[in-house]
Amino acid sequence: MNYLNETIDSLHQKLSSKEITAEELTEQTLENINKTEEKVHAFITVNEKSVDDAKKVDASGINDRLAGIPIAIKDNIVSDGILTTAASKILSNFVPVYSATVLEKLEKAGAINIGKANMDEFAMGSSTETSHFGKTFNPWDLTKVPGGSSGGSAAAVASGEVIAALGTDTGGSIRQPAAFNGIFGIKPTYGRVSRWGVIAFASSLDQVGVLSKRVEDSAEVLSVIAGVDEHDLTSSEKEVPDYRANLNKDMSGMKIAVPKEFKDQGTNSAVQEQIDIALAAYEKMGATVEEVSIPAIKHAVEVYYILASSEASSNLQRYDGIRYGFRAENIKNISDMYVKTRSEGFGDEIKRRVMLGTFALSAGSYDAYFKKAAQVRTMFIQEMDAVLKDYDFIMGPSTTSAAFGIGAKIDDPLAMYMNDVLTIPANMAGLPAASVPAGLVDGMPVGLQIIAKPFEEQKVLNASYALQEENKFYEQIPTAMKGAN
Ligand code: GLN
Numbered sequence: 001m002n003y004l005n006e007t008i009d010s011l012h013q014k015l016s017s018k019e020i021t022a023e024e025l026t027e028q029t030l031e032n033i034n035k036t037e038e039k040v041h042a043f044i045t046v047n048e049k050s051v052d053d054a055k056k057v058d059a060s061g062i063n064d065r066l067a068g069i070p071i072a073i074k075d076n077i078v079s080d081g082i083l084t085t086a087a088s089k090i091l092s093n094f095v096p097v098y099s100a101t102v103l104e105k106l107e108k109a110g111a112i113n114i115g116k117a118n119m120d121e122f123a124m125g126s127s128t129e130t131s132h133f134g135k136t137f138n139p140w141d142l143t144k145v146p147g148g149s150s151g152g153s154a155a156a157v158a159s160g161e162v163i164a165a166l167g168t169d170t171g172g173s174i175r176q177p178a179a180f181n182g183i184f185g186i187k188p189t190y191g192r193v194s195r196w197g198v199i200a201f202a203s204s205l206d207q208v209g210v211l212s213k214r215v216e217d218s219a220e221v222l223s224v225i226a227g228v229d230e231h232d233l234t235s236s237e238k239e240v241p242d243y244r245a246n247l248n249k250d251m252s253g254m255k256i257a258v259p260k261e262f263k264d265q266g267t268n269s270a271v272q273e274q275i276d277i278a279l280a281a282y283e284k285m286g287a288t289v290e291e292v293s294i295p296a297i298k299h300a301v302e303v304y305y306i307l308a309s310s311e312a313s314s315n316l317q318r319y320d321g322i323r324y325g326f327r328a329e330n331i332k333n334i335s336d337m338y339v340k341t342r343s344e345g346f347g348d349e350i351k352r353r354v355m356l357g358t359f360a361l362s363a364g365s366y367d368a369y370f371k372k373a374a375q376v377r378t379m380f381i382q383e384m385d386a387v388l389k390d391y392d393f394i395m396g397p398s399t400t401s402a403a404f405g406i407g408a409k410i411d412d413p414l415a416m417y418m419n420d421v422l423t424i425p426a427n428m429a430g431l432p433a434a435s436v437p438a439g440l441v442d443g444m445p446v447g448l449q450i451i452a453k454p455f456e457e458q459k460v461l462n463a464s465y466a467l468q469e470e471n472k473f474y475e476q477i478p479t480a481m482k483g484a485n
Helices: 007-017 022-040 050-060 102-106 151-158 175-181 215-225 258-264 269-284 295-318 335-345 348-361 366-390 413-420 422-426 459-472
Strands: 043-046 069-075 111-119 164-168 184-187 208-212 255-258 290-292 392-397 433-441 446-450
Touching: 007 022, 007 215, 007 295, 022 043, 022 050, 022 069, 022 111, 022 151, 050 111, 069 151, 069 255, 102 164, 102 215, 111 151, 151 164, 151 175, 151 208, 175 433, 175 446, 184 215, 184 422, 184 446, 184 459, 208 215, 215 295, 215 459, 255 258, 255 269, 255 335, 269 290, 269 295, 269 392, 269 433, 269 446, 269 459, 295 348, 295 366, 295 422, 335 459, 348 366, 366 392, 366 422, 392 459, 422 446, 433 459, 446 459
Parallel strands: 069 111, 069 164, 255 290, 255 392
Antiparallel strands: 043 111, 164 208, 184 208, 184 433, 392 446, 433 446
16 A cells, blocks of 8 residues: 555545455555665654554444554654664663553554654754664655655655654754655644653654645644643643644635745745745735744754753753663763763764753853843744734745755754754744645755744644645655656
């Protein structure tokens, strides 16, 4: 089973009419993954228990729209009894004893965890090249990166291995890979989705979201994973709408703000051209488009890398060789164990962030770095809120360029960090944001980013759906997958 031409709706019909059983669908999905992985390597672990899980769904009946539908789970989302590594050597033998709330909710709805998707180590990166378990390749061009950190989730969807995948987004890790792979991806409002059981990177920014070819499929999955959770005190009690049932592509009267700073951040002119075509399409649908200014955007990368690294340095203290995963051998005493375990267990990018974060939080630099960055974060919130008082959406490119070559930026951390310049603002302000395919630049996909007010996921999905139905990008098959289905 290859999912390139399917939707959750088409699958649900096949399952509920018994044209196919959940068990058969899961087996066929595994066969296809097996074949496709040679090209893309989107998974760290394929779930061996998935066929048994599917049998249980068959036995209890196709009662829910997600029942029997295989979904990929980013490997920083813990899964009971199934290896969960966050793509790090330090967790290379970690088998959790419980599942994240998002995964529990999916499984309760009958969805099948088909496997754990590859990612940048601890979700730090923009290319999935920092994974301890090898790189993932972009299905549109196998010499290019799939983006990151949710690159495995995105490539699994774009190559048709799965219909949808969960990802996480701290500074852009759902939207940037969605853009690079020609698929849809949404990061919800901070607090919309529980983070319980999601391996923490930067807790004040992390949020779980969904990637799929079609907007309606992400809408469907988002309604299932969203909602309050007693285990996550930052989760919101706001009621969760049926996002899919409420989808509507009416853009008339909508006001779209386009920050001029998005263009000034080095957005490639061919990318901007595709964005302008999308914006013109909205104007034709009755929306208005106006340029605005959000000056804080200029500081996005500096502020993010101070705050996210500070939080990461604290969150990653728990990997000490005692509580989780890997422990170095030939140790002399306890401090030797900490040092050796962390030196051997963490990759270079993790060490870079822990050093940067520890420095920014240290007594001598706290005021100059961490506190200053926290103040600039408040500017982001204020400036974006002010724009969203007068406008329905903030829109612009998701990324400044299309996917780059494997190896092109891995030795240049600053060039890699610049990937997030357009996606960070929504994380800073906790706003819902999506990337929806806008078109191709030299054969590689680029995405339009859509941001709205807190808890306006429905509006983000609706605007995305309107563009999807206009450009029908989902009809395009990634180059390396032609003939695959
Ligand atoms: N690329 C960014 C980083 O490396 C964002 C990561 C993310 O959103 N998880 O930190």
